[in-house]
Amino acid sequence: MPLYENQELKIYNSLSGEKEVFKPLTDGYVGMYVCGPTVYSNVHLGNCRTFISFDLVFRYLKHLGYKVRYVRNITDAGHLENDAETGEDRIAKKARLEEIEPMEVVQKYTVDFHNILYKFNNLPPSIEPTATGHIVEQIEIIKEIIDKGFAYEANGSVYFDVLKYNESNHYGILSGRKLEDMIANTRELAAQDDKKNPQDFALWKKAEPQHIMRWPSPWSVGFPGWHLECTVMSSKYLGDEFDIHGGGMDLKFPHHECEIAQGQAATGKNPVNYWMHANMLTLNGKKMAKSTGNNILPKELFSGDNDVLSKSYSPSIARFFMLQANYRSILDFSDEALGAAEKGFHKLMDAVALIPNLPTSKNSSVAIAEWKQKCYDAMNDDFNSPVLIANLFEAVKIINAVEAKKATLTAEDLKELKESIHSFIFDVLGLEAVTALENNQDSERLANVVELLIELRAKARANRDFETGDKIRDELAANGILLKDSKEGTTFSL
Ligand code: AMP
Ligand code: ZN
Numbered sequence: 001m002p003l004y005e006n007q008e009l010k011i012y013n014s015l016s017g018e019k020e021v022f023k024p025l026t027d028g029y030v031g032m033y034v035c036g037p038t039v040y041s042n043v044h045l046g047n048c049r050t051f052i053s054f055d056l057v058f059r060y061l062k063h064l065g066y067k068v069r070y071v072r073n074i075t076d077a078g079h080l081e082n083d084a085e086t087g088e089d090r091i092a093k094k095a096r097l098e099e100i101e102p103m104e105v106v107q108k109y110t111v112d113f114h115n116i117l118y119k120f121n122n123l124p125p126s127i128e129p130t131a132t133g134h135i136v137e138q139i140e141i142i143k144e145i146i147d148k149g150f151a152y153e154a155n156g157s158v159y160f161d162v163l164k165y166n167e168s169n170h171y172g173i174l175s176g177r178k179l180e181d182m183i184a185n186t187r188e189l190a191a192q193d194d195k196k197n198p199q200d201f202a203l204w205k206k207a208e209p210q211h212i213m214r215w216p217s218p219w220s221v222g223f224p225g226w227h228l229e230c231t232v233m234s235s236k237y238l239g240d241e242f243d244i245h246g247g248g249m250d251l252k253f254p255h256h257e258c259e260i261a262q263g264q265a266a267t268g269k270n271p272v273n274y275w276m277h278a279n280m281l282t283l284n285g286k287k288m289a290k291s292t293g294n295n296i297l298p299k300e301l302f303s304g305d306n307d308v309l310s311k312s313y314s315p316s317i318a319r320f321f322m323l324q325a326n327y328r329s330i331l332d333f334s335d336e337a338l339g340a341a342e343k344g345f346h347k348l349m350d351a352v353a354l355i356p357n358l359p360t361s362k363n364s365s366v367a368i369a370e371w372k373q374k375c376y377d378a379m380n381d382d383f384n385s386p387v388l389i390a391n392l393f394e395a396v397k398i399i400n401a402v403e404a405k406k407a408t409l410t411a412e413d414l415k416e417l418k419e420s421i422h423s424f425i426f427d428v429l430g431l432e433a434v435t436a437l438e439n440n441q442d443s444e445r446l447a448n449v450v451e452l453l454i455e456l457r458a459k460a461r462a463n464r465d466f467e468t469g470d471k472i473r474d475e476l477a478a479n480g481i482l483l484k485d486s487k488e489g490t491t492f493s494l
Contacts, residue, residue, distance in 0.1 A: 002028065002065025009064065011244070012328060012382045014252065014275040015174055019382055022274065024243045030061050030068045031238035033272075035230055035247035035255070036128070038075040039109035040090040043116055044295035045318070045333060046281040046288030050248040052319055053278040053327035055122040055430060057246065060379050063428050071237045072125040074113075076106040077132045077213050079226045089223065092212050102213050106132075116298045119315040121430045127237050131229035135215045138224040138232050141266050142203045142217075150265035154194035156206030156220030162199040165261050171199070174260055174275060175253035201258055203228055227258035235263065235271065245272040249279050250287075281322070282332045283308070296333065310335050313342065314434045320345045323385040323429055344393075349433055351396040352425065354403055355418045361408035366398050368413040372420045379428065388424060395421055450481055454490045457483075 009022040024030045034054045037043055054072075061068045080087045088096075095102040114124075131138075142158050145151040151160050162171050166179045179199065186198040206220035207213075214221050234242060240263065247256060256275065263271030280287045288295040296306055304312030313321075321341035325331040371394060378387035395417065401407035402414075409417065425431050453472050460468040473483050476492070484491050 004028075004064040004066055007064060007376050007380050009060075009380045010382055011274050011276065013273075014277045015272070017176075020274070022243075024066070025239075025241060025273065028065075028067060030066045030244065031242035032058065032061070032068060032070045032244040032246065033230070033234040033238055033242065034070070034072045034125070034245075035251055036073040036075060037109075037113050038079040038090055039106050039113060040079075040094045041109060041290050042112050042297055042299075043109075044288050044290060044297055045301065046295060047248075048116065048120060048298060048318075049281040049322050049331065050278045051117055051122055052120055052322050052430075054246045054276075055117075055120075056323065056327065056385060056428070057244070057276065057383055058123060058125075059428050059430055060383060063423065069127070069238060070125040071127045071129065071234060073230060073233050074106075074110055074128060074130045075226070075229065076103075076110075076130050077135075078224045078229060089211065089213050095212065106130075119298065119302070120319050121315065121432050123430070129233045129237065131224065131233075132213075134229060134232050134236070135224065137236055138228050139204075139217050141228065141232055141235075141262070142224075144266045145203065145262065148265055150261075151203055152196065153219050154196075156222065157194055157202060158204040158219055159195050159200040160203055160258070160261060160265070161196065162201070162261070163197055165265055169261065169264055171261055172257065174257050177253065177257075201225060201227060201254065203262075227255055228262060230255070231259050231262040231266070231271070234259075235267070240267040240269050241271060241273070243272075244274045244276060246276040246278065249277045252277055278327045279330050282330055285332060288333070308333075308335060310339070313338050316432045316434050317342045317345050320389075320429075320431055323431075324389055326382075326384055326386055328382070344389075345431070345434075348392060348396060348425070351399040352421060352433075354399055355414070355421070358399065358402050358409065358414055359405070360411040360414050362410065363408060364410045364413045365408045366401075366413070368409070368416050368420075371395065371398070372416065375420065375424055385429065388429070392421065392424060450476065450492050454483065454492065458490065 010019040011022045012018070013020045032054075034051075037047060058068060058070050076091060077089065079090050089102075091102050091105050094105045098105065142151065145160065146153070146158065149161075150165050151158050162179065165171055171179050172182070182199055183197075188198075202225035204217055204219055204222055204224055206222040211223070213223055215223060234245065245256070245259070260271060263269065282288060283294050283296065286292070286294050296308060298315070298318075300306040301309065301313050301318055302315065304310075317338065321338050322331065324341060324344070371391065374394075375388055375391045378384045378391055381387070398407060398409075398417070402409055453476065457469045457472040460466075460472070476483060482493050484493070
């Protein structure tokens, strides 16, 4: 019997503002869509937090036994600067600045994104579609929305008619906004604007002569509006109605609001059952963002090469730090907080390492089954990872007490403790044990030490002290570090 039959998972649904019991549309199967990155720059730690939050969701759903189809897109076209309807395409702008093809920009930052998420031990999504790979589908859905009367063409561009939509639907249903308030708070349309109303948003934009990313369409040579790709790619791979849609809190409005409107307008169905929004990572109390420069890059974290940091931190420590906060809470990044997370992480991992050698007894003085259910209760409560981690520290206390012979466990309970700890730490939280060599700074230090030993060995050999030279080589080899002599000098491999 799959675990989900015994566990009642509740998810905080941004649409209702309440924790709701999770019931997928099809028993045993979950369709989940998460907005992916706009690949015009290196991802910062803020972006990573959101993707780690949804990796936790993906992992836990899988752990419960669901067959999950996780779709996360790559935005490689259509995202204009400042999320506005005007200005340059972010990718095209970068291509112009770097004097490369837009698709080179896309390739470079998609590779970076994958590498970084791999380092954080995020599982890859089941499908990772791109906006440029779905232009045809985007044109088709625009036609449908026009046919249903919810969009209009103006001067080669197509706009979603928000006022018309709001007559029979609620534009603002997700963000809790009222269209009247939005209208009252917006400025007049600029004279050159083709929209009927300032609230209308672009489904298709006619390309200005300088706009390099462009495709033919029935209306003009142009490009799709940013919100459209997610509607198209989620419905293509998950259906017109699916279970979970996620993204950062900052995407709730207008991006996700527009997604609901587009889906509802095209199909007459509410596309998403559970909307999940991950909260922001801040630095000095302000949102980490590319545009303001208030951010830290993962590579700076792994090397310690940033003034905010006193040292380097491994990806697993950073992941642990992030998961110690609830995904719906704001989390402030600081060197002290990471240092504290590192201590906690090692305490946890040290206890895990003790498990295989713990003594067993005829009776248990601790209730392991209850402890295990408390771990599930935490995760069932809207993926509450900080409470799960608190329970794992309860297990650390149990392990240390058994070690010190102040508590006892039967062989069966010990096995259950071990299996549960392993599955929660490694499968659900996705943490990895940090070894010295995985830690970049440590491996850099190690390389420096090996270089020094190579130098000392060369000196010894020059002085015909072959005994010392051989000893250095053999001792290094015994530790898995192999020296290779050649005409150019000595190199080593770890
Ligand atoms: P973008 O590439 O700008 O579309 O962002 C990719 C994802 O990162 C989106 O889901 C954003 O909501 C999310 N994001 C951006 N900044 C932060 C931040 N400071 N903390 C957490 N998530 C963020
Ligand atoms: Zn999206």
